[in-house]
Amino acid sequence: MKAIGVSGLKQTRPPASGATVPASGAGVRLSAETDPARSPGRIPTRREPPGTGEETVTRARDAPAGTNGDGEERMEIMTVCTGNICRSPLAAVLLATRLADLDVTVVSAGVRGLDDAPMTPESVDLAVQHGADRASADAHRSRYLTADLLTSPDLILAMTRDHRREITALAPARLRTTFTLRELARLSASATDDDLVAAATGDDPSARLRAVAAHLASLRGLVVGPADPNDDDVIDPYGRSHDVYARSAQQLVPALAQVERLVRLAA
16 A cells, blocks of 8 residues: 655636536535634635635555556545635645555535635644644645535535535535534444444445445434534634634544544445
């Protein structure tokens, strides 16, 4: 198995005004990352897909796009938040670091993705604090989530239930492979390794990860949910204090351990 690094991936600039564009999350709900009332010194928001952007991505070296070194379909994970500058890139960079020895692609996007914006300095610092390479975090550039981007990921991890709703509105067929990050961790914790290995059916890692995700989706309604539904969300730290950034990371980082567990069992 070849080790993989982190690099940036450019997004194609959307067509000019008047041209046909991919389906977007029009009418999405604002959160602190794009809400003027909550974001002093805010970055301008977009209602249509912005220009070019880079997202965190890990890839197997010397393998064709979409395949690993053995010619099998490579696993792909997507993380999604609002502006793609705080939570989702932090999760992507940290997952890329944890899974660097596997043939896995990790990407991120935002339901109101900003135009080619970097991660916030606070998120970069948190990424480094939790083991990521600073250059990888610094290389991130935000991008807007479209329906086309949702076709290839095997597992889609939203930061909140609102983001999950936006994702499934864009791509209803992805319901069984889309979770909030903390929801996935909660459902995964209820399953044994033997259960997950048995669920990981398929001829390649990509198919096996999708099968595991579908198994976990089948546990919805069977596994007791949190007393407070907000406990399935990762709090939005944008425009807030360092303490809120730290609390957001405290919710996000432990959940990544369950994602890593799933991926390694499906690999």
